[in-house]
Amino acid sequence: MSPQQQSIARFFGGSAANVQSASSSPAKKKIKSEQSDVVIASSSVTPPPSEFKDDTDPSESEELITDKKSNKVELQQAEELINLSQVEQVKHKDEVLGAKIPYAKLTEIFDKIESESSRLKIISIVSQFFLEILQQSSIDKLVKIVYLFINRLGPDYEPDLELGLGETLLIKAISECYGRPPSKIKKDYQEVGDLGSVAQKSRSGQPTMFKPQPLDIDVVFENLTNIAKSTGKDSQSKKINIINRMLTACNIKSNEAKFLIRSLEGKLRIGLAEKTVLISLAQAFLIYESKSSKKVNPERLTQVEDIIREAFSTIPNYEVIITKAYEYGIDNLLDHCQLTPGIPLKPMLAKPTKSITEVLDRFQGEEFTCEYKYDGERAQVHLLADGTIRIYSRNSEDMSQRYPDLISILREVLNSKEAGVSMVLDCEAVAWDRTNNKILPFQVLSTRKRKDVDEKDIKVHICLFAFDLLYYNNQALITKSLNERRVIMKENLNEIEGRFQFATARNSSNLDELQQFLDQSVKDACEGLMVKMLNGKDSYYEPSKRSRNWLKLKKDYLQGVGDSLDLVVIGGYIGRGKRTGNYGGFLLASYNQDTGEYETTCKIGTGFSDEDLSTIHARLKPTEISQPKSYYVYDTNNSNAVPDVWFEPTIIFEVLTADLSLSPIYKAGHQEYGKGISLRFPRFLRIRDDKGIEDATSSTQVSEFYERQANVG
Numbered sequence: 001m002s003p004q005q006q007s008i009a010r011f012f013g014g015s016a017a018n019v020q021s022a023s024s025s026p027a028k029k030k031i032k033s034e035q036s037d038v039v040i041a042s043s044s045v046t047p048p049p050s051e052f053k054d055d056t057d058p059s060e061s062e063e064l065i066t067d068k069k070s071n072k073v074e075l076q077q078a079e080e081l082i083n084l085s086q087v088e089q090v091k092h093k094d095e096v097l098g099a100k101i102p103y104a105k106l107t108e109i110f111d112k113i114e115s116e117s118s119r120l121k122i123i124s125i126v127s128q129f130f131l132e133i134l135q136q137s138s139i140d141k142l143v144k145i146v147y148l149f150i151n152r153l154g155p156d157y158e159p160d161l162e163l164g165l166g167e168t169l170l171i172k173a174i175s176e177c178y179g180r181p182p183s184k185i186k187k188d189y190q191e192v193g194d195l196g197s198v199a200q201k202s203r204s205g206q207p208t209m210f211k212p213q214p215l216d217i218d219v220v221f222e223n224l225t226n227i228a229k230s231t232g233k234d235s236q237s238k239k240i241n242i243i244n245r246m247l248t249a250c251n252i253k254s255n256e257a258k259f260l261i262r263s264l265e266g267k268l269r270i271g272l273a274e275k276t277v278l279i280s281l282a283q284a285f286l287i288y289e290s291k292s293s294k295k296v297n298p299e300r301l302t303q304v305e306d307i308i309r310e311a312f313s314t315i316p317n318y319e320v321i322i323t324k325a326y327e328y329g330i331d332n333l334l335d336h337c338q339l340t341p342g343i344p345l346k347p348m349l350a351k352p353t354k355s356i357t358e359v360l361d362r363f364q365g366e367e368f369t370c371e372y373k374y375d376g377e378r379a380q381v382h383l384l385a386d387g388t389i390r391i392y393s394r395n396s397e398d399m400s401q402r403y404p405d406l407i408s409i410l411r412e413v414l415n416s417k418e419a420g421v422s423m424v425l426d427c428e429a430v431a432w433d434r435t436n437n438k439i440l441p442f443q444v445l446s447t448r449k450r451k452d453v454d455e456k457d458i459k460v461h462i463c464l465f466a467f468d469l470l471y472y473n474n475q476a477l478i479t480k481s482l483n484e485r486r487v488i489m490k491e492n493l494n495e496i497e498g499r500f501q502f503a504t505a506r507n508s509s510n511l512d513e514l515q516q517f518l519d520q521s522v523k524d525a526c527e528g529l530m531v532k533m534l535n536g537k538d539s540y541y542e543p544s545k546r547s548r549n550w551l552k553l554k555k556d557y558l559q560g561v562g563d564s565l566d567l568v569v570i571g572g573y574i575g576r577g578k579r580t581g582n583y584g585g586f587l588l589a590s591y592n593q594d595t596g597e598y599e600t601t602c603k604i605g606t607g608f609s610d611e612d613l614s615t616i617h618a619r620l621k622p623t624e625i626s627q628p629k630s631y632y633v634y635d636t637n638n639s640n641a642v643p644d645v646w647f648e649p650t651i652i653f654e655v656l657t658a659d660l661s662l663s664p665i666y667k668a669g670h671q672e673y674g675k676g677i678s679l680r681f682p683r684f685l686r687i688r689d690d691k692g693i694e695d696a697t698s699s700t701q702v703s704e705f706y707e708r709q710a711n712v713g
């Protein structure tokens, strides 16, 4: 065994023999059972269950228990590891690839983060951990670890890779595995408020017949993936079976059971958001490349963060980003993360504005253009060189199955194109009245089926309004001016009335003309205007960015704060009178992108039709939970801000507000202002199914609305 291997073995708490066997025997094998494919770590010799043996095996505790003393030792070992690996990185790269990383190591990091409140310290803990994995060249493991940190199993655009199992199933699994009745588990859950901790406690009271092989990162990742992908009629028991095996393998002295259950629920709740993971990744790469952890140049760090963020918004796939950064170095990363048809990029977003004068102030002296702001669903269209067409949502979900009619329209548009042309188009799909040749409101579009759509059954037709071309014929266009992109789009594509049209646009900086164009857009069933920088660098397409170079001017909201807000429904109030049998009101929250918490911002009971209320009731009822999530931030002392029932965070309401005010009982932005920011006279507009929960209006955006209002008023 090389010194490198020994050092890694020591650092990860494994014995030298473990690493040796990991590299000389297959890392894992699939154990077939009748019901499932459960992956567990293998060893060539399985110890016979000759006697009762509980998990307090001293050698194991030595391996995995952390206390202050061993933390210190660990740090020293980490330093040694860093020194060693710098010297031997290349030489021993292949030898260490097979080394296992115990899952307990990861959950130990989760624990540290959970008890840490400083963001800087959290970043330092996470980046240090990433660095250690990088040092071993375990790139595939780093990818898995990053996904485990953000509670995903692959990129957003790949379907069926989401976890989020319900309470009932998990209670059943914990109960079966640890032999405790479900009623006891439920009771504990009500007391503790966290199923993970309940599982952990149940695990601790459970001696096992023999010591199972410890869980490692690969095994956990593969099992979680199998769970996420399992569908069909046996899937329930399959999932429980896999969970059982993993729970049984959890080490009694670590917190594996706790975090495993939380991962299965789809939320780690350790106060770590994806943004922090990206920053930590940048920091890890920077230190890795500079080969010194002593001094990090802050300017260089910002630069590296920007590079990683930009790469990720163009190719939102951690496997690609991490592999390329490792292979080619950070400074060459962007050259290897070019926009690719077939991989949806994160769409550019706009900032809200409250008036035409505000727009004119912003774009003073610059050339800008106004486009109709269509009220439908964002559609990013990809044409691949082999002729495949894919349509992605604002949220990078593949909507191709949902819009077979759009695919047909696009085939018509692309009919005359020579084979091999590839492109990426940014568009809005809008409901269209074919009899009267006009746009229909969003409400009509939202009545379309979302699943199993058969083209011949479609009643609500679509017209696709294209407003940007991001890629054409093997070339990314995002670093060309909007003006140029538009010219290329119009030169190469032809409109088909009522099916495929270019967004109506006008280039003018005259206040009266703009007012007139705004009014006209509303008459033509649009929401208002999008105002965009037209020339120069500021008009480049900025993936994922909510940019000042795109402003939205929404006619209806000019009286309010300039835009609607999209808030997560976390609680409900029992309906009375006419609303008996439904919920009569809801508690809403914004998303804090730094901490991953949901912060309450208002109670809402206005704007709902009876039909809305019953639809919402049907959707929310099954998501009721007996306890608020630990990542809900609300005022526990004020009964006005505590709902009758709590929900899993699953639905977003788009709401309107007269204005925003500081409130003693709500929590949005509370860290910044001491008090939270609350919506006054909130009014329900619609459910937003095209936004994921983490795409809700962020607490920072709520603060921005509040600040702008304070500045104007």
Ligand SMILES: Nc1ncnc2c1ncn2[C@@H]1O[C@H](COP(=O)(O)OP(=O)(O)OP(=O)(O)O)[C@@H](O)[C@H]1O
Pocket: 349, 350, 371, 372, 373, 374, 375, 376, 377, 378, 379, 394, 428, 467, 503, 530, 552, 563, 566
């Ligand atoms: N001409 C256009 N240019 C760009 N976007 C347009 C245009 N017409 C309609 N849109 C739509 O407007 C959206 C931006 O405004 P809107 O308030 O509807 O967005 P949202 O999804 O509620 O919030 P967010 O600003 O977070 O995207 C775009 O994502 C796009 O779907």
Ligand SMILES: [Mg+2]
Pocket: 374, 375, 376
């Ligand atoms: Mg919209």
Ligand SMILES: [Mg+2]
Pocket: 563, 564, 565, 566
């Ligand atoms: Mg909006």
